[in-house]
Amino acid sequence: xxxxxxxxxxxxxxxxxxxxxxxxxxxxxxxxxxxxxxxxxxxxxxxxxxxxxxxxxxxxxxxxxxxxxxxxxxxxxxxxxxxxxxxxxxxxxxxxxxxxxxxxxxxxxxxxxxxxxxxxxxxxxxxxxxxxxxxxxxxxxxxxxxxxxxxxxxxxxxxxxxxxxxxxxxxxxxxxxxxxxxxxxxxxxxxxxxxxxxxxxxxxxxxxxxxxxxxxxxxxxxxxxxxxxxxxxxxxxxxxxxxxxxxxxxxxxxxxxxxxxxxxxxxxxxxxxxxxxxxxxxxxxxxxxxxxxxxxxxxxxx
Numbered sequence: 045x046x047x048x049x050x051x052x053x054x055x056x057x058x059x060x061x062x063x064x065x066x067x068x069x070x071x072x073x074x075x076x077x078x079x080x081x082x083x084x085x086x087x088x089x090x091x092x093x094x095x096x097x098x099x100x101x102x103x104x105x106x107x108x109x110x111x112x113x114x115x116x117x118x119x120x121x122x123x124x125x126x127x128x129x130x131x132x133x134x135x136x137x138x139x140x141x142x143x144x145x146x147x148x149x150x151x152x153x154x155x156x157x158x159x160x161x162x163x164x165x166x167x168x169x170x171x172x173x174x175x176x177x178x179x180x181x182x183x184x185x186x187x188x189x190x191x192x193x194x195x196x197x198x199x200x201x202x203x204x205x206x207x208x209x210x211x212x213x214x215x216x217x218x219x220x221x222x223x224x225x226x227x228x229x230x231x232x233x234x235x236x237x238x239x240x241x242x243x244x245x246x247x248x249x250x251x252x253x254x255x256x257x258x259x260x261x262x263x264x265x266x267x268x269x270x271x272x273x274x275x276x277x278x279x280x281x282x283x284x285x286x287x288x289x290x291x292x293x294x295x296x297x298x299x300x301x302x303x304x305x306x307x308x309x310x311x312x313x314x315x316x317x318x319x320x321x322x323x324x325x326x327x328x329x330x331x332x333x334x335x336x337x338x339x340x341x342x343x344x345x346x
Contacts, residue, residue: 045129045148046128046129047072047075047076047131047144048074048076048126048130048206049067049076049077049130049131049132049133049144050078050080050121050122050125051063051078051132051133051134051135052114052117052118052134052135053079053081053082053083053088053135054083054117056135059135060079060088060135061091062138063137063139064077064091064095066139066140066141067139067144068100069141070143070144071142072144072145072148073101073102074127074144075103075127076102076125076127077102077103077104078105078124078125079104080106080107080109080121080124081106081109082110082112082114082117084108084110088106089106089108092104105124107124111221112221112346113221113345114216114221114222114224115216115218115219115220115221118132118216122209122210122216127206128205129148129151129203130204130209131144131147131204132199132200132201132202133200133249134163134200134251136251137163137249137251138250138251138252139249140249143249146244147159147161147203147244147247148203150188150244151203155240156241157204157208157234158203158205158239158241158242159203159204159244159247160192160197160198160242161202161244161246161247161248162248162249163200163201163251164249164250164251165181165182165250166250166251166252167253167258168252168253168255171253172258174316174318174321175318177318180325181251181253184196185243185245186245187245188244188245188246190243191240192241192243194277194282194283195274197227197231197232197235197241200227200249200251201248208234214230215230216230217230221345222344222345222346223273223343224269224270224273224345225269225272225273225276228273228277229273229277236282260321260324263321263325264328265328265342265344267326268342269344271330271331271332271333272332272333274329274332275332275336276336279336295337298330298334302331305326305330306323306324309323309324309327
């Protein structure tokens with residue numbers, strides 16, 4: 045059984061270096077690591093060539109994908125990967141020594157075609173107190189072995205069997221290339237075709253949060269983008285059949301939740317900025333849902 049670890053990267057050379065060092069210390073080494081650089085100048089090339097000269101404990105495939113598009117960049121990693129299983133990890137994450145072994149053991153134990161696992165945030169020392177209190181970067185966990193609900197599908201820490209992945213057109217949809225959602229779209233398509241994707245709560249990776257993301261604006265735009273993705277999948281029937289009346293109910297619910305959250309944000313401000321921020325984030329997510337109905341899309345990678 046051959047495993048390829050796939051990494052899409054963009055101008056994060058030092059973080060990529062730390063991740064590659066983590067992969068070299070895995071208790072179960074991958075046979076191949078694929079790095080696709082979305083920087084047209086190939087800023088990661090000297091790092092990759094240096095690792096090759098130092099005889100890394102796995103084969104390294106590197107290529108530049110010059111068009112700014114996260115979906116095309118991920119597609120190139122799949123094209124270059126020759127493993128029976130493909131593990132995907134972001135270029136700013138850190139992988140403990142047992143990470144890959146735990147993913148593979150979970151796939152065997154639960155008879156799964158795909159494994160999703162946690163990404164734990166690590167706030168820097170200078171993170172504002174209101175961000176620490178609000179725990180805005182935390183994601184809900186599931187029980188190990190539990191099938192992942194369609195509306196919780198995401199990348200960042202995932203292992204997929206190669207054959208069904210390669211059978212999908214793309215497999216990532218380039219129309220998501222400047223926004224977010226290419227990961228959830230692919231996983232939902234796979235799951236609806238019978239690919240069994242379960243959760244492994246033990247195979248944790250850690251994500252040091254960049255200083256530039258320690259702002260209310262960044263949190264609001266992330267929520268808006270997530271709301272857009274959820275609405276787009278819902279109204280297109282990806283989570284289940286939906287008719288015109290179902291779309292109308294979805295729109296009205298999002299509008300009411302937006303208005304309620306905006307009001308609660310104002311009322312909760314005296315109780316702490318973190319409380320008001322949580323309601324503002326809820327409002328922004330619902331604004332993102334509504335924006336799908338008039339055709340606007342936030343392009344996070346533009």
